[in-house]
Amino acid sequence: MNVLREAGPIGHPARPVSLAIGVFDGVHRGHAEVVRRTLARAESGGGTAVAVTFDRHPQSVLAPDKAPPMLVPLWRRLEAIEALGLATALVYGFDLEFSRQPAERFIERLRTGFGKLLGITVGTGFVFGHRRSGNLELIERLGRELGFAVEGVPPIEEGGEPISSTRVRERVAAGDFAGAGVLLGRPYxxxxxxxxxxxxxxxxxxxxxxxxxxxxxxxxxxxxxxxxxxxxxxxxxxxxxxxxxxxxxxxxxxxxxxxxxxxxxxxxxxxxxxxxxxxxxxxxxxxxxxxxxxxxxxxxxxxxxxxxxxxxxxxxxxxx
Missing domain, CATH: 2.40.30.30 (Riboflavin kinase-like)
Structure with a gap:
């Protein structure tokens, strides 16, 4: 996988990019759908798909006593994303300074760094930026203003409930590896x-x-x-x-x-x-x-x- 530490032009000449943004802890089936739609937009627009993620869970910096344990280390997270067909990732180091970045500034940082944005894909519940001020609605507004597409992917359900990293952790804590695998879409x-x-x-x-x-x-x-x-x-x-x-x-x-x-x-x-x-x-x-x-x-x-x-x-x- 091609791992970037900051947004910058990809290719010569620079190609437009389709971004998937999230923590992607465990890379479960819901995350896989975000990646799939990101890849589809990149293919249709003649661009490059990029996963934008963080080197640690944001809660480990913002509220360490409440931070959930991660399902996989960063390197395995990137491998799982790459296995879905997405070969480039932008990994930001998440610290207190990064957390104070306004949500609008974060999106602008991506847009100006990469150049042309085809679009941004996130889960519908994704929040980001200083004091969690950024969400799907804000990204949609910026997309209209700056000229890129935005797609919010609703949760995929299993057993009548949304698939989430929390549910996978619960299955792991219970020793239910088969159940965790169903949520992940691959063996735990x-x-x-x-x-x-x-x-x-x-x-x-x-x-x-x-x-x-x-x-x-x-x-x-x-x-x-x-x-x-x-x-x-x-x-x-x-x-x-x-x-x-x-x-x-x-x-x-x-x-x-x-x-x-x-x-x-x-x-x-x-x-x-x-x-x-x-x-x-x-x-x-x-x-x-x-x-x-x-x-x-x-x-x-x-x-x-x-x-x-x-x-x-x-x-x-x-x-x-």
């Missing part, structure tokens, strides 16, 4: 960069990839069977989400650790995506490390069996 996944851990998994005989999931919405603590995407291929994974009470590490940040049976390679610093399939058990405090090791062995065996039944490689040895 937990994504993050692999960071160094304390190598406890290696000491126990089950090396793990430790994901940085700071600020992300997480499922209930427990052990899960999952599919891990590594170098474009699918591999089985046994995933632990929790605080590891058996080894006396009950405080601090919750951890997401993935053991990939049979995988030999270094994942540090790489991005890993885990499609959680089902919960095997809750997180348990065992009486000894040996009891923990034995249970992990049973968990991994169950994951291998599941992998074999679903056509995934399930080698019995390997390291991370």
């Amino acid at each position: 996944s937990l994504a993050g960069e692999v960071v160094p851990g304390d190598r406890l998994g290696t000491q126990l005989g089950f090396p793990t990839a430790n994901l940085d999931v700071t600020g992300l919405a997480l499922p209930p603590a427990g052990v899960y069977a999952a599919t891990a995407w590594v170098d474009g291929s699918r591999r089985p994974a046994a995933v632990n989400i929790g605080w590891r009470p058996t080894v006396g590490r009950t405080a601090g940040t919750i951890r997401v650790e993935a053991h990939l049976p049979g995988f030999a390679g270094d994942l540090y610093g790489r991005r890993l995506e885990l499609e959680l399939v089902r919960r095997l058990r809750g997180e348990v405090r065992f009486e000894s490390r040996q009891a923990l090791v034995e249970q992990i062995g049973r968990d991994v065996a169950e994951v291998r069996e599941w992998a074999g039944n679903n056509g995934l490689p399930s080698a019995t040895a390997g390291s991370l």
Whole structure:
């Protein structure tokens, strides 16, 4: 994906642009419809489609205590948008200074930066600008004054209720991955960069990839069977989400650790995506490390069996 940090001419000579604006947290089916209509306008007008978004949720700056956890990190959000066919994104760093920008100034900033605007597409409930003063009505007024089209996309419904990022978070928090997938329009996944851990998994005989999931919405603590995407291929994974009470590490940040049976390679610093399939058990405090090791062995065996039944490689040895 072509990622921009400020609006500017695209192409030589500059092509007109069709903009989709939003946070796009999770890139669910409602967001996908906004992108689809943005692409359609770009194609019909001989222009370029651009997604305009922010590097974080605005609430994390404006009201941190009320900010929802994000469903995916920024890089995965952009990948999901690109998978819909939109190859250019303008990502603004959202901070207090940016938040004080009047709504009219923000739209003018986009128009003057890109040059000719074919149109702007947003969800009907989209708000922006200082004190949330910008909305669809304001964009429509500016469109009439400045000569660009505006389209507000109403929410898509599922089960009689509008699809929203909040609903997806609720499904994830309940461990309902199938339900989350229905709202997203693709399998739910937990994504993050692999960071160094304390190598406890290696000491126990089950090396793990430790994901940085700071600020992300997480499922209930427990052990899960999952599919891990590594170098474009699918591999089985046994995933632990929790605080590891058996080894006396009950405080601090919750951890997401993935053991990939049979995988030999270094994942540090790489991005890993885990499609959680089902919960095997809750997180348990065992009486000894040996009891923990034995249970992990049973968990991994169950994951291998599941992998074999679903056509995934399930080698019995390997390291991370």
